[in-house]
Amino acid sequence: MKELKSQLTEIVNINTDSYKGYEVAAKNLNETDYQAMFNRLAQQRKLFIEDLKQEIRDYNIVVDPKSSYTGFFNRTWLSTKALFSFDVIESVIDTTIIGEQKAVEVYTSVLKDEDIPGNLKMKLNNQLYLIKGAIHQLNKIEKLV
Amino acid sequence: MKEIIDHIKAIAEAKTKVIKLELTDDGAKFSSNLIFSLMSGLGLFLITVLLSIVILTSLSVYFDSYIIGSAITFSIFTVSLGLCYVFLKDKIKQSLTNKVYQNVIDKKINSNQKFEAVKKIEDLKIKYHETEVLNKVESMITNIEHSTNAVTSIAHLIKDS
Numbered sequence: 001m002k003e004l005k006s007q008l009t010e011i012v013n014i015n016t017d018s019y020k021g022y023e024v025a026a027k028n029l030n031e032t033d034y035q036a037m038f039n040r041l042a043q044q045r046k047l048f049i050e051d052l053k054q055e056i057r058d059y060n061i062v063v064d065p066k067s068s069y070t071g072f073f074n075r076t077w078l079s080t081k082a083l084f085s086f087d088v089i090e091s092v093i094d095t096t097i098i099g100e101q102k103a104v105e106v107y108t109s110v111l112k113d114e115d116i117p118g119n120l121k122m123k124l125n126n127q128l129y130l131i132k133g134a135i136h137q138l139n140k141i142e143k144l145v
Numbered sequence: 146m147k148e149i150i151d152h153i154k155a156i157a158e159a160k161t162k163v164i165k166l167e168l169t170d171d172g173a174k175f176s177s178n179l180i181f182s183l184m185s186g187l188g189l190f191l192i193t194v195l196l197s198i199v200i201l202t203s204l205s206v207y208f209d210s211y212i213i214g215s216a217i218t219f220s221i222f223t224v225s226l227g228l229c230y231v232f233l234k235d236k237i238k239q240s241l242t243n244k245v246y247q248n249v250i251d252k253k254i255n256s257n258q259k260f261e262a263v264k265k266i267e268d269l270k271i272k273y274h275e276t277e278v279l280n281k282v283e284s285m286i287t288n289i290e291h292s293t294n295a296v297t298s299i300a301h302l303i304k305d306s
Contacts, residue, residue: 050253062261
């Protein structure tokens with residue numbers, strides 16, 4: 001149970017980093033369409049956290065979301081790049097894709113564990129699918145700009 | 146004693162949090178949303194009525210006919226509504242979806258926070274109970290030690306005499 005708690009804490013933390021990163025990204029852009037997209041992705045990650053917290057209630061686990069130092073530096077780097085770069089959207093997308101790939105790594109490593117309960121596994125798989133979808137969407141936009 | 150007071154304080158704080166969360170979830174949020182919707186609806190209605198009166202009166206005076214004035218006013222409003230729909234359709238849809246999505250998130254956050262607060266109360270109660278039991282066991286051990294010491298001293302005294 002302790003192992004499960006630490007794995008879920010890692011997932012919740014990576015989602016906390018993601019939603020904070022998306023909020024910073026939305027703030028650094030002037031295009032309303034991109035702003036709307038990043039805000040929506042931030043909302044999606046918040047929902048992921050709350051969904052997971054709700055799911056693990058049955059196992060009597062409470063996780064306390066904390067933003068990691070890596071996430072903090074990633075967000076600061078994102079703001080700095082946005083400030084000095086001419087292709088703001090491109091650099092913002094680059095940084096968010098790196099963050100999302102990290103999230104995919106964390107989800108994949110947790111999902112490899114066979115002791116994860118079925119319902120939770122299904123929820124995590126759905127979230128991973130949506131994260132991959134976000135990466136695909138970001139890659140498509142990057143090619144367009 | 147201080148530990149017990151701290152425990153009671155922590156439990157009271159957690160209970161207050163649960164009550165606050167219940168209040169924000171049910172009554173307060175609903176009434177604030179309702180008041181906001183009513184106020185904005187009323188404001189929009191008054192502005193539209195005033196605007197239509199001004200346009201209707203000026204057009205009727207200009208064309209010297211209430212029928213032409215009303216017809217043009219009606220056309221102006223229909224066209225404006227159509228233009229608003231065409232240009233603001235996506236924005237309105239987006240903000241409505243955002244609102245619905247945010248409501249779902251808020252509800253989940255509230256429910257999770259309530260669960261965490263209730264769990265904290267339970268944990269604190271268990272911890273308190275555990276401390277109480279530990280204190281009792283410790284005092285029993287001390288009593289046994291005292292008794293053993295007393296018995297040993299008596300035994301030494303008997304032996305010496």
